[in-house]
Amino acid sequence: MKISMNQHLVKLSNKSLVLTIIKEQAPLSRAEISQRSGLNKGTVSSLVQELLEEQLCFESGPGESSGGRRPVMLLFNQQAGYSIGIDLGVNYILGLLTDLQGNIVHEKKVSNPSTRPHSILKAINTLIRELLDNAPSSHYGVVGIGIGVPGVVDNKGTVLLAPNLGWKNVHLKEGVEETFQLPVLIENEAKAGAYGESQFGSGQLSENLIYVSAGTGIGIGIILKGELYRGVNGFSGEMGHMTIDINGPTCRCGNRGCWELYSSEQALLLKAQAILPTTVKDNITLELLLKEAKSNHQEVIELFHEIGTLLGVGINTIVNTFNPHRVIIGNRLAEAKEWLREPIEQLIAQNYFQFQRENLEISFSTLTVHATALGMAAFSNEQFLKADYQEIES
Ligand SMILES: [Zn+2]
Structure with missing residues (x-):
């Protein structure tokens, strides 16, 4: 029939x-x-x-x-299959293998050899191979791979622009699909992080939330009425390139005085050069600064406070624009929450529109560095479960 x-x-x-x-x-x-x-x-x-x-x-x-x-x-049956979620950072690649419910089964992190597409593709392939080798045997095996990238991705999975990697029009999806013969999804890392938080983190409690990915650059992921808002062509959330000083320095995007030039990990490392001895200038990392702050290095603590205030400037605009239930600060800078929380909260407390603070929660990612990779694995799982129905019905 x-x-x-x-x-x-x-x-x-x-x-x-x-x-x-x-x-x-x-x-x-x-x-x-x-x-x-x-x-x-x-x-x-x-x-x-x-x-x-x-x-x-x-x-x-x-x-x-x-x-x-x-x-x-x-x-x-969450163990009927597995997905691979990858967070491609500017200076690292994190890979997770999860079951169909998003439980992490295996994890691996490597440093980026360079930011050139060819080297990164090679490193991603090696990482995927290791994750595949660690997949338990299951009915469907590994059902797909999701890669979160720090840049603008179109609906076809092409990385149109990733300023902090120096990428333009990189066809990452095709490269990985060809090697592994598995479905591959590419998405902006902040959107994936927002989705990860809404599925597995503190975002589970909020229908309307904004995820602020504060890493080398800044991007936001928007969840409205429980759904990820991608924009017409998938380009929503590029708030890191919102001008906060029209006379500011020129950004890699071509604009002047972009928010991320003041409040990202990159800004933090640059400003730290002025307060740390010349002997360590070339080796300043977020990890080093966290260590210094923990051992009560006052100038470093003040620097984190300054970054927190500048993060708060953008978050205030987010609050005024979206009137969200929750703002979650994630990615690498979330590790400095101990010193960032207060200045951000202070800035929000000074918001003229006091009613914006009703029902508003500002929090840091509970998934910390896993949010993007978990979100990508969840996208891959969902695509598999949907595709499965289509196949059965045809
Ligand atoms: Zn910019």
């Missing part, structure tokens, strides 16, 4: 709904799925049967009964 397009779509979305409920609320019985989804018991039973055959869920022992026969409980 040939089913109509509409029936086809209903079946797809019903099955997707059932799997989502199992994935997010398991353990639960068929009757509970029927109650929560509004689908009748017969439909739920046949969709669950398909999911059991596809090994995406499994049955466990009986649950609590409200009288009568005890129902069989259903669980999501």
